[in-house]
Amino acid sequence: MDSDFEAERGNIERRLDDICSTYLPALPPPIADAIRYGLKSPGKRLRPLLLLFAYRAAGGTRDAALLACATEVIHAYSLMHDDLPCMDDDDMRRGRPSVHRVHGSRTAILAGVTMIPLAARVVRDSARAMMLTEERARKILDTLLEGGGASGMIGGQLRDLAGEGLSLSLEEREAIHSAKTGALIVASVQMGALAAGAGSARLGAFEHYGRSVGLAFQIMDDVLDLTSTTTVMGKTTGRDAVLGKSTYPALLGIDGARTRAQTLIEDGLESLAEQKLLTQELSQVANFMLTRRS
Numbered sequence: 527m528d529s530d531f532e533a534e535r536g537n538i539e540r541r542l543d544d545i546c547s548t549y550l551p552a553l554p555p556p557i558a559d560a561i562r563y564g565l566k567s568p569g570k571r572l573r574p575l576l577l578l579f580a581y582r583a584a585g586g587t588r589d590a591a592l593l594a595c596a597t598e599v600i601h602a603y604s605l606m607h608d609d610l611p612c613m614d615d616d617d618m619r620r621g622r623p624s625v626h627r628v629h630g631s632r633t634a635i636l637a638g639v640t641m642i643p644l645a646a647r648v649v650r651d652s653a654r655a656m657m658l659t660e661e662r663a664r665k666i667l668d669t670l671l672e673g674g675g676a677s678g679m680i681g682g683q684l685r686d687l688a689g690e691g692l693s694l695s696l697e698e699r700e701a702i703h704s705a706k707t708g709a710l711i712v713a714s715v716q717m718g719a720l721a722a723g724a725g726s727a728r729l730g731a732f733e734h735y736g737r738s739v740g741l742a743f744q745i746m747d748d749v750l751d752l753t754s755t756t757t758v759m760g761k762t763t764g765r766d767a768v769l770g771k772s773t774y775p776a777l778l779g780i781d782g783a784r785t786r787a788q789t790l791i792e793d794g795l796e797s798l799a800e801q802k803l804l805t806q807e808l809s810q811v812a813n814f815m816l817t818r819r820s
Contacts, residue, residue, distance in 0.1 A: 531810070534578065538571045541591045542598065549644055560629040560637035561644070564606045565599065567620040572743075572811065573597040573714040579807040580718030580732055583798070590721055593652035593666070596645045597714045600674045603641035604710070606634050608683065645670065658721060666717050673713025682706025694772035700741060707747075708740025731801040735808070738794025742787040742815045748773040749783050787816055 542565055550558040574594035581590045609616040609624035610631055617627050626634035646667060653663035672678055682705025689702060715732040724732070752775055774783040791812045798804040 531575070534575055535571050537591050538574045538595060538598070539566075541595045542566060544592070545595055545599070545644075545648060549647065553640065556629065556633050557637050557640055560606075560625055560633050561641060563628060564625045564634075564637065565602045565641075567602070567605075567622065569598075569602075569620055571598060572814075573601050573710060576711065576714040576736070576739075576808075576811060577718040579805060579811065580715040581722050582718075583803045583805045583808060584719045584722035584724040584728060584732075586718070586722030588656045590652070590656065590718065592648065592655065593717065593721060594714075596648040596652065596670060597710065597717065599641050599645040599648060600670065600679075601710060603638040603645075604674070604679055604683075606638045606641075610634060613683075613687065642671075642674070645674075653721075656721065662720060662723070666720050669713050669716050669720065673709040678705050678709030678713070679707075682709065689772065692772065696774075696777050699772055699774065699777065703741055703744040704737060707744040708737050711740035711743070712736030728801050728803060731797045731803055734797035735794040735812070738790040738797070739812050739815060742790040742794075742812075745774045745783050745787040745790070746815055749775055749780055749787075752780065784816070791816060 546562050546565065550561060553561070574591075574597050577594040577597055578590055581594075605619055606625045608614050609619055610626055612631075617624055619625070625637065629637070649667045649670060650663065653666060658666070674680065682702050685702045686706050689698070694702075712733055713736075715736040716729055719729050719732045751773070774786065777783075778786055795804055795809060795812055798808060
């Protein structure tokens with residue numbers, strides 16, 4: 527991404543630092559240290575960026591950076607738990623040892639659980655700072671918790687674990703990842719749109735965009751698991767084969783998987799264009815899903 531995105535990411539990083547300095551001192555030190563380690567691991571910060579860009583596209587004018595960080599808190603907790611020995615059992619994340627390798631599995635579990643109410647507090651406090659109504663703040667929080675809950679990210683993770691070693695169809699694979707990966711991405715753009723006061727038609731367009739981008743992201747993640755390296759990716763590659771997962775390249779071939787991702791991106795961008803919501807920022811994020819190397 528270009529320098530403008532780096533500036534936006536820099537703002538997100540500063541707000542994540544603010545979250546650590548504001549909320550973590552009241553926690554037991556081992557929990558606080560694990561949260562800080564997981565939350566501040568180097569990342570692309572795509573979900574908070576998507577929230578910011580959706581907010582602006584929908585007409586928002588206030589500073590939504592703190593609100594955007596609530597999505598990163600949930601995402602970081604999901605990675606912390608995803609890497610646990612009882613889950614995907616991965617020792618590397620974002621180019622360094624995963625949280626449980628540094629702080630232990632018990633602390634990683636407790637830290638991840640603590641990050642859910644932490645994200646809710648961030649939403650509450652940022653909504654007040656943005657002077658959003660209580661009703662709008664409640665809808666935003668409901669959207670985040672649903673996207674990260676049993677009907678979204680957690681439910682998708684459960685189905686993904688259950689599918690290990692099975693031969694899944696393309697439809698089954700896409701249903702899993704629409705929840706596991708896509709739900710929090712959908713929540714991110716919808717939270718931004720809600721904060722800006724978007725109506726139902728615009729929210730529907732952002733949902734369509736989020737689902738398309740989220741699924742394309744997962745497809746390309748499967749491709750990179752086969753074609754990239756641990757050093758470049760910052761996490762262990764080849765894990766899908768080890769865990770016996772049905773992948774998009776296995777179902778469609780590498781070129782077919784890339785074509786499917788391209789079709790999804792085009793479909794998502796069209797949904798925004800129809801509502802006159804397509805901005806250069808949202809287009810660049812979508813196309814980054816296809817061109818990223820890590």
